[in-house]
Amino acid sequence: MKSEIGCVIMASGLAKRFGSNKLLAEFDRKPLLCRAFAVTEGLHRVVVTRSTEVQALCEKYGIPVLHHAHPLRSDTVRLGLEYLLPRFPAMSGCVFLPGDQPLLTRKTLCCMVSAFCAQPDRKSQIFRLCEPQSGTPGSPVLFGADYFEELRSLPEGKGGGAVAKRHAEKVKLFPIRHPAELMDADTPDVLAELKTIFQNDSFYR
Numbered sequence: 001m002k003s004e005i006g007c008v009i010m011a012s013g014l015a016k017r018f019g020s021n022k023l024l025a026e027f028d029r030k031p032l033l034c035r036a037f038a039v040t041e042g043l044h045r046v047v048v049t050r051s052t053e054v055q056a057l058c059e060k061y062g063i064p065v066l067h068h069a070h071p072l073r074s075d076t077v078r079l080g081l082e083y084l085l086p087r088f089p090a091m092s093g094c095v096f097l098p099g100d101q102p103l104l105t106r107k108t109l110c111c112m113v114s115a116f117c118a119q120p121d122r123k124s125q126i127f128r129l130c131e132p133q134s135g136t137p138g139s140p141v142l143f144g145a146d147y148f149e150e151l152r153s154l155p156e157g158k159g160g161g162a163v164a165k166r167h168a169e170k171v172k173l174f175p176i177r178h179p180a181e182l183m184d185a186d187t188p189d190v191l192a193e194l195k196t197i198f199q200n201d202s203f204y205r
Contacts, residue, residue, distance in 0.1 A: 073158065092117070137173060144170075
């Protein structure tokens with residue numbers, strides 16, 4: 001994975017629909033968030049969370065983590081960038097990756113990062129995954145460095161999608177290889193469905 005790319009693993013949600021901290025729910029014999037650790041290995045990354053349990057998990061696995069008490073999605077984006085930029089000032093882009101997409105594969109993310117890095121004007125590009133048939137966009141999203149200041153000053157409660165919408169002409173959609181890669185484990189029922197796909201679909205073997 002390209003060393004010039006950062007990654008904010010977004011783990012600050014309250015998981016109200018799930019009923020408990022879904023990032024700690026079991027998936028393939030480990031906490032679900034561990035899937036994001038594996039997918040993003042090699043990137044300059046940080047997990048941004050409001051959960052002391054998630055913080056402890058990150059520390060156990062040696063993953064950089066930023067614990068905070070701010071309430072808004074815009075806070076997670078801003079804090080993640082403000083953690084990474086002083087440490088890796090040469091970043092040409094940053095991935096914003098939800099921690100609850102357990103079927104996203106490392107190969108898909110690596111392919112998107114490689115395609116981004118191949119762009120001569122990559123700092124002004126925005127790449128995001130999409131469903132290949134419908135073109136429906138999803139996460140994660142990879143923003144070039146030209147958008148870092150906008151991302152650090154998002155309107156209250158807004159996520160990076162607001163910046164992508166503002167610069168729609170710069171967005172390149174990158175198709176996923178399996179439809180379940182974009183699925184969030186929003187409820188226990190969806191998590192059970194994702195586990196079934198993971199166990200039975202040859203794509204994940």
